[in-house]
Amino acid sequence: MIDASILVVGAGAIGGVTAAKMEGGVRRVSVLDADREHVERMRDPGLLLDELGEERYVRLDAHADPSSIEGPFDFALVTLKAPHLEAALGPLVEIGLSKTFVSLGNGLVQDRIAGIVGTENLVVGTVEWGATNLGAGHLAQTTMAPFVIGEPEGETKDRTRLLAEALGTVADVRITENISGQVWSKLLVNSAFSGLGAVSGLLYSEVVADPAGRGAALAVWREGYDVGMAQEITLDEVLGVPADSLVVRGPEDRQRADEALEVAMGYAGATKASMLQDLERGAKTEVDVINGGVVERGREYGVETPLNERVVELMHAMERGERRPGRDVFEGLTD
Template sequence: MRLAIMGAGSLGIITGAYIKKGGLDIDFIDVNVENVKALNEKGATVTGTVDFNVPANALTPDEMEGIYDVVFYVVKQTYNEVALKQLLPHLGPDSAVVTLQNGVPEPAIAEIVGAERVVGCPVGWGATWLGPGVSELTSSPDKMTFDLGEYTGGVTERLEKIKEILELMCPTIIEENLMGIRWTKVLVNSTFSGMSAALGCTFGDVLDSKEALDCVKHIANECINVGRAAGIKMEPMQGYDLGTMLGFKTKEEMDSKDPIYNAMWGPHRKLKASMLQDLEKGLKTEIDAINGIVCDFGKKHGIPTPVNSQVVEIVKGIENGKYKPEFNNLELFQLPEVK
């Protein structure tokens, strides 16, 4: 079985390194020439909550040859149009494109590579790209998961094979309700990743600020209300049924959620959102695919999403130079009154 990671950034380096460490060959494909050179010369290095290095075979997209059976796809959604068309000639009829991207990326990928090739894989851990060939794992190794599901539904033999590969890194759960687990991951990303990007801080910084955590609570509540209106049954993630546990209608209910947030996100305190990493590099973020998708679904189903909308406005303001990624941006938020 020929394997590849397409998009050898923070998540891609770590996923590929674990697969290689587990004894399987895998190609690291990336557009960053310096990253490809470092991976070939020095191997893939993982630091942070673990520390190891493995040899790596890396190449740029124009150097791809032959057909891949499974491609773990970790390219930013802003580059889908280019990257997927580069990948398409290297997919066979039975090839699987396993997307580890944020948001709900499967429909856009299916349009280019075909729905039958698409497998969704929400990621339950975080990482920071430190430089060419080096990525920092920022989640506790015992608090990491993958969820896996066919875009077209059902449990297939290839899901079982992909599960075996991913479990070289961490526990992997096959999901029949892919949209349900995707929407749960949208909640996970829109809350702490959204606030990390807007405030230029780590997840721990958000947890330690009552004001920032109140923003998170509203973001989550909006996500839950939108999902319910859209008929999405949110699935548990890492043992937490967030769709049930984090919703609120009163101030008392809202204030009672702190222990859940600390238990769920505490192991990921060191994590800095990939969107913030993009902002620090002067790149556009995936905010439209994260908080933006909550707003889009909200408009479609008549559910207000004021705090998600504020996150989108602030992050886009940082992209455009209107704001800086700093914690003082917390003063820009206006939260709905809850009694």
């Protein structure tokens, strides 16, 4: 058993699966989530975890109110959606519920979290495996892939190694001294596959199996890659492939990109986009910090990102109920 205490903040697909798989592997796991029905079911009869087709119930120490949790914890794993960060994390900092906060969410949220908890109290991570929220008290892990974690300033610390041990009870873990490169590489995954998966209603593998979808994904990826290069970010490997292996600028690049896609989809092909899950629940998506994050940085650094802009427009229209996800969105998303 790993001698670490963990608070999972946000028990959606990623957070809930993480807590359930960590239970019994570390000294203490508690969960904080605003959905009271979900919390009650996680407590009794337990979270129903579908782990790649194998189901089991896991009873969790789950809470809807942070004042009912006794701290401090070694780590608070932040798996919240971007719109809820400030409201949820402020009270945790105020009552001193955790020593270190770990950003595990999608998109460009790390600076926002650092502004709430303090950069010195933040470890940054990404999650390459996928999961689906099937309803209150019922979550499924759909793919297997690693966590990647690192310190904002790069140097690995004792807390980084302890966190890696704790997360290792859930999935493989890689420590990087280039976490900014990993964050941007993961943003490319989310913008290309989660963004397009959401607006089309398709799994990641279904996006790339569609010829128009594959072309759109590679074009969206290239825009984000170019924005990363403009920032002089050294991009990290993601989903088993170098980020530049999916950059297509001419016909001579396509075979390499197709081969890299096959590797990447071996890790993540069965993933249902978290933003598609949001749309299906009628919830606000994180498109503004995913595709919108690419657009914002592109404007800042003088890189045009018309396809990412179009994904943002489509997603907002779907959030408003003005159109529905479908394959027809791929028209106009290739260049």
